[in-house]
Amino acid sequence: MRYRGVIFDLDGVICYTDRYHYLAWKQIADREGIYFDEVINNRLRGVSRMQSLETILERAPRTYTDEEKHAMAEEKNQIYRSLLTRMSPADLPDDVKQILGILKKAGVRIAIGSSSRNTKLILKQIGLEDVFDAVSDGTNITHSKPDPEVFEKAAGMLHLPPGDCLVVEDAQAGVEAAFRGGFASAGVGEAANASKVTYPMESVRDLADIVL
Ligand code: B16
Ligand code: MG
Secondary structure: OOOOEEEEOOEOOOEOOHHHHHHHHHHHHHHHOOOOOHHHHHOOOOOOHHHHHHHHHOOOOOOOOHHHHHHHHHHHHHHHHHHHOOOOHHHOOHHHHHHHHHHHHOOOEEEEEOOOOOHHHHHHHOOOOOOOOEEEOOOOOOOOOOOOHHHHHHHHHHOOOHHHEEEEEOOHHHHHHHHHHOOEEEEOHHHHHOOOOOEEOOOHHHHHHHHO
16 A cells, blocks of 8 residues: 555535635625635635634724634634534545445554634534544644644554545635645645645545555
């Protein structure tokens, strides 16, 4: 096999929580009279909650205090978490389920590398809480993507060097993080068009040919 470990991003790769991030931020932005659309939302992929808010506030007609920003981020998270409660194992896409099974059967070690502080809740909702060999997420890092920390921690948990791991991403920031950490990357969605992506993919089904 070409890679002994695969580190999966969560939002936009394992499941489509990106839709819920969008709906939650949209609710806040509309109330504040700030223009926000799906194109701007693409810039929030992979980056931290506070960085996402700063990006949205670029269009704000007024400035906000730090206290107001923290309150808005907290409110967005409450809306987002209530949307997550609607998720179930039916929200795990079939192609993702299949590729995880194929990789595990082949003896490839698999991990999560996500910026989200809600990772554990999401994995539980979609029935994947006991599937990954390691989970590195927003709760164990100090720097969000495009910093490589979340992937370096994941590789450390798998006891593998970056050169033995492939990062799977949907975000430009995630591909950049992989590159900075010395990881090869496979990209879906907008990450497939990132200049530094190693393997552009149509879907995660392509991973079997890339990894094995
Ligand atoms: P939370 P990923 C990222 O997840 C999302 O893509 C990004 O939009 C979000 O701001 C970030 O998690 C933090 O999420 O507010 O739940 O802590 O793509 O790294 O799995
Ligand atoms: Mg993502």
